[in-house]
Amino acid sequence: MSDITALVLDAGLFVLLPWGLWRLLGRTIPIVVLPILLGIILAVMHAPVQRLGIPSVYGDNLGWLAVLVLAFTAGLEMWQSPDAHVSAHTIPPPPLGRLLGGAGVALGGPFVVGSLLVFCFFLPLHGWQPPHVGPVVGAMAIGLCIAVSALPVLIGIVRELDPTQRSIGQLALKLAVVDDAALWVGLVLLQFAARGPAALHGWTGLEAVAVALLALLAFAGNWATRNMPNPPAIIIWLAVPVYLAAGSWASMQLGLHELIGAYFAGALMPPRWVARLPVEQVGTFSLIWLAPMFFGHSGLHINGDALTWPSVVASLMLVVISVLAKMASVYAFPPAPGLSRRQALSVGALLQCKGLMEIVAATILHAQGMLSDFAFASLMVLAVISTALTGPLFRLFAPRTGAGGQLR
Numbered sequence: 526m527s528d529i530t531a532l533v534l535d536a537g538l539f540v541l542l543p544w545g546l547w548r549l550l551g552r553t554i555p556i557v558v559l560p561i562l563l564g565i566i567l568a569v570m571h572a573p574v575q576r577l578g579i580p581s582v583y584g585d586n587l588g589w590l591a592v593l594v595l596a597f598t599a600g601l602e603m604w605q606s607p608d609a610h611v612s613a614h615t616i617p618p619p620p621l622g623r624l625l626g627g628a629g630v631a632l633g634g635p636f637v638v639g640s641l642l643v644f645c646f647f648l649p650l651h652g653w654q655p656p657h658v659g660p661v662v663g664a665m666a667i668g669l670c671i672a673v674s675a676l677p678v679l680i681g682i683v684r685e686l687d688p689t690q691r692s693i694g695q696l697a698l699k700l701a702v703v704d705d706a707a708l709w710v711g712l713v714l715l716q717f718a719a720r721g722p723a724a725l726h727g728w729t730g731l732e733a734v735a736v737a738l739l740a741l742l743a744f745a746g747n748w749a750t751r752n753m754p755n756p757p758a759i760i761i762w763l764a765v766p767v768y769l770a771a772g773s774w775a776s777m778q779l780g781l782h783e784l785i786g787a788y789f790a791g792a793l794m795p796p797r798w799v800a801r802l803p804v805e806q807v808g809t810f811s812l813i814w815l816a817p818m819f820f821g822h823s824g825l826h827i828n829g830d831a832l833t834w835p836s837v838v839a840s841l842m843l844v845v846i847s848v849l850a851k852m853a854s855v856y857a858f859p860p861a862p863g864l865s866r867r868q869a870l871s872v873g874a875l876l877q878c879k880g881l882m883e884i885v886a887a888t889i890l891h892a893q894g895m896l897s898d899f900a901f902a903s904l905m906v907l908a909v910i911s912t913a914l915t916g917p918l919f920r921l922f923a924p925r926t927g928a929g930g931q932l933r
Contacts, residue, residue, distance in 0.1 A: 531578025532587075538579060539563065539821030540814060555916050557681035557880075558909075560817040564824020565909060569832050580822040588819030591811040595680045596784040597769045598808035599698055600791020601799045602691075616692045616868065619861035627860025628703035631876055632672050634854030636711075639846055640668030647839070647900075657894025658719045665718075666895040669711050670887050670904050671847045674701040675880025676784055678820070678912055681812050682878065682919075690923060693868060697875035700860055702788050705882055709780060712889060719895060735778035738771055739786075742793045750795040761798045768794055782885075823884060824909075831902035839899075840906035847911060848918070851877040867924040874918035879908040 543559035567574055574580075619627070644664035647653050655663035679701050683694030749756075772790025773783040791799075852873030859869045883904060891901040 531581035532583040535581040535584035555682045560821035561824040564821040569829035584818040591815030594811045596787040597791040599680045600788040628700045630858040632704040635850035636672035638850040639671035643667045652899035666890045674876045675878045675882045676705045678880030735775035738775045746793040836902035839903040843907045870922035878915040879911040883908040
């Protein structure tokens, strides 16, 4: 079978079919959830899609590129004023210290609560003991997965929000970027705790080059803002792939996810340049017509044999812990001053989304013997359930405007 034929079948399965279901369901479920669910169902059924060339080589590459573009466009919108959709729900940009503090509490609260509950109640159960590390590191590994927020999936969900609610989504994305950066640092620290100094054996001098490249992007963006506010359109379009590629490569070299670098690269571009780009149209196209192949393939790669009924029950308990701990943490220390109760809870509802970041983290930890097969399967189900709950939870807690335009 040719690569082109496999790509067509791949797109039909993970793009057209989820799109049809999304429209049939009245767009009540985020479109990014549907291909993940479809991929997991196919994995559990051991469907022989490999005979059709699925996942296809071109589909893998296009899907990954689309998710990078989604992260980049989210970064492009990060510092843009939502003046076209100003409403009572609009959140002013918070001070950096408050934002970082809110991100720390939003990640640290669920991590501490989750790790303690797992250590006391889950690890004593049969099949939950990690094979290659002690119970403390094993509990922290699961706690880290409970605390994480899904940057790539959350980008897609925020893209689907009503424009009047977009500033809430952008605040959640800023927190998710910080938390996901902390996630990768946490993975390194857990590696170090499990393996000692040998965990850092692969570091090279390229890390210094990556830091210098990010500093150069920041300097270039600042210089262009002051000295070249209105360049020819061709200059702006040529700068886009340069920023995207440089940011993604630099974050990868630093041991972080490429999506984090793509997000920051978008945020570093000159704002007046960004205003001349069709950011909304590009992001929407990538979300609906290309990125679902990435999400579907990720679900397809899950080990279906590990998904048993006990793992589903355990996952439901982890969902309760994850949702309550995340939303309570954001509510206790809002990441921006002056947030209403509903705004804080709606930010927490978005951040409890686990998506693929948890799947990636759990896969790494499982491969290194920090998670048992039972715990790994339960975390996979947690990722899907929490992602599917994100839209309904957000609509439940999203602020409403009463008479006179007042928030309630």
